Amino acid sequence: MTIQVEIDARSGFCGGVIRAVAKAEEILDAGGELYSLGEIVHNEAELARLHAKGLKTLKPGELKGCSGKTALIRAHGEPPETYSQARELGVRLVDCTCPVVLRLQKSIQEAYARMKKVGGQVIIFGKIGHPEVLGLLGQVGGDAVVIENEQTLKEALSSGRIHTERPLEIFSQTTKSPDEYSAIRSELLRIAGAEVKIHDTICRQVASRHSELGAFAKRHAVIVFVSGASSSNGKVLFDLCAGVNPNTHRISSSEDLSSSWFRDGDTVGVCGATSTPRWLLEEVADAIRRISEIAGAKGD
């Protein structure tokens, strides 16, 4: 069996994750002790690699036990309370909040001040409970409406949580789908009785990946999408690939591969999320090539 394997050149860590992981490795390689406030990246394999180097991941509420220690704020950012709590506890923070997320946090604070003056509301299109969204909500003391999809928008409208007769400002989590955000914005504009200010806050790196990944997925007979189970961006990009190529399989490591997915002459595209490390994509591509060689040796 002969299979051609191509790794998507644009897949792999985004700039924000590269920066946070590099900073963590710099501290760990210098022999430092480092705690991460939550998973530094939503990818089990990369976490295992960093944990082996000594990184310790804190669960919510565990900062209390870190007085005098060093804790890293990941690219998703944190609400202001985390900074004040760390100050009170004497925890040294290494702030790796992505600059794009920092700008978004500031914009939401400013919009909230504007909306307060006119009785309007701030809406965040994002995954409920996602760390980036919790950090954004924290900028406005939790006083914003989070909508996850068109269904939750409908529910928020019918329950009166969104007041369409008042001004609204809407922002998106950086890793959401541009197409979904566009649909949500259109619906809000359609029903609004007052001004709706739209903020285009999907990360440029994510938005450009969407259009390019669709073309990549169409170009191959089979797509192997690699991402951690808890990656929000992984779910969005996997759905995109599966939408244009029904032969798309989501895996978290090469152990999840099945030889039954491939046929002689197939071209296989390997791609992943903004939280998927490049080394893991390469490992998966090598494992597919081995499947091809073994099948070829057997004469399959």
Ligand code: SF4
């Ligand atoms: S997706 Fe974009 S905004 Fe979000 S952490 Fe990565 S680079 Fe920053």
